[in-house]
Amino acid sequence: MLRIEDLVKDFGKSRVINSASFEVKDDEIVALVGPNGAGKTTLVNLISGHILPTSGKIKFLGHDITSASPYRRIKSGIARNFQITNLFEDSSVLDNVRICLFSVYDKINRGILSANYYRDITQEAEGLLNEFGIEAQKHEMPPNLSEGDKKVLDTAMAFALKSKFLLLDEPTSGVATGDKFKVMDTIISAIKKQKMACMIIEHDMDIVSDYSDRVLVLSEGNIIAQGKSEEIMEQDNVKEILFGVKK
């Protein structure tokens, strides 16, 4: 589904992503792990089109999308959430999801009928909030939500874009430890139901091993290991980078 070939990103003289190459298959859930500053969020930004690479190629469903705009990438089926929740703070929870659906169904520039006229979209948004377990808060404003619910809403918005490939940047950061697995259960069951491929950036190795099919380890812009989580965790260089354990 997604193929990254020799991707490089330089910020001035600093090389943040160094010739990264990997692939994500259909329906696969891949975890991207690495220490702080490894370049994980940069990689997500490159794939989502938020920033453009210095060199290399990004192919999605066989098409070269290396220099495509975020709009084109979203329309071709790539969606993302944000590490720091990134919501429309002055719109209700329901409207945060509805605007995503209006965008997906190309209703934004289709005349001046009231947004409330599109009842099917409102119902779909409510259904999505129900699936993610936050329908009860649909009339709340995002600042009134708990951090966990904000994260779920952020992911629900990415999910509403009906993508084929979802980039989740630390979906449980800021969530209370006791709620992390609940949040992940909700997200992963929704992803599996829709048969989407997904790449998750995560620091919590329990979550990585429980929810991912494959793990990519990124260090100083290089992919240093990839494979099943139990195999990866046995490698000395991975242990050293992730846990500081020296042989």
Next chain:
Amino acid sequence: MNLKDLVLRPAFFICAGIFIGMLFLPQTLPVYQLMLIESGLTFAIMGLGFNLLLRYTGLLSFGHGALFATGAYAVGMMGRWFPDLYRIEILIPVALAASLIISAIFGFICVRHTRVFFSILALALSMVLFALLVKLYDLTGGSDGIHIDLPIMFGKSYDGVKRFEFLSGGYYYFLLCTCTAATILMYAIVKSPFGMALQSIRDNEVRAEMIGIRVRRYRWYAFIISGLFTGLGGALWSFVNGHVSPEISEWVFSGEIVYMTLLGGFMVFVGPIVGSILFTYMKLYAISITQYWMFIIGASLIAMVLLLPEGVAGGFVKLFARIKRANSTGVR
């Protein structure tokens, strides 16, 4: 909310009552007062357009005077160069077409930037138009401006009719209906998915882009729609004022547009309408009191920002919300 829910809202009855009351103003108000109201109504149409950018798109324009001047000068230049076509049913579409072209050009340049850069670019472009209006004497009448004759309105000629008779007759009702239609249209725009998209762009540009909203393109559309409303206001105002001159394209008038919107309250949909009518009266009475009327306007702006930042309409909305909350909770 469907049409039935909308009609059953108290706000609908208040607006309908105001509209019906305004139908009887020509019979109850002195002509001079009526002209002030008419001037206020033209500014209200402009204010609605201006606020689409400020409130709903998060862009503060200091150059809307140029778009207002575009509509007003389109009428004036049609009268000067095409007197045979000087009919209101032709003049309004021509003014809208001129506004469309100018706002599309200005918008294309301005929306590439946001915040203070957008404001300054809009201001600079308006001053370019101001300079052209002053310098192109043969075309625009230069600093003298252009006299606006009374147009033929729906087949009726107003030759030999005094302006105040024209303004207190059919034109008042035409203006009132146009202003009402513009208000309804703008309300529909801001409540549509397009309006929601603009507010998303205002709140969070990065996220808006990442959910597939074409940020720059929709900002441009908003600028064009805003320009059309502003140009329409300018065209209608030219008949009330009887004369157009380059001052309406200058930054001072653009500042007055900002003031009107803040006075009414830019966070409330009807704020610009309230502000426009209030400002028309305020300015007139300030001028009648002292030659330093700008001091009064300036001082009142400072007082308002400090004491009533929500504006007049915003203050009322806040007050009603407080009363409603007190009634529902029993706490005062």
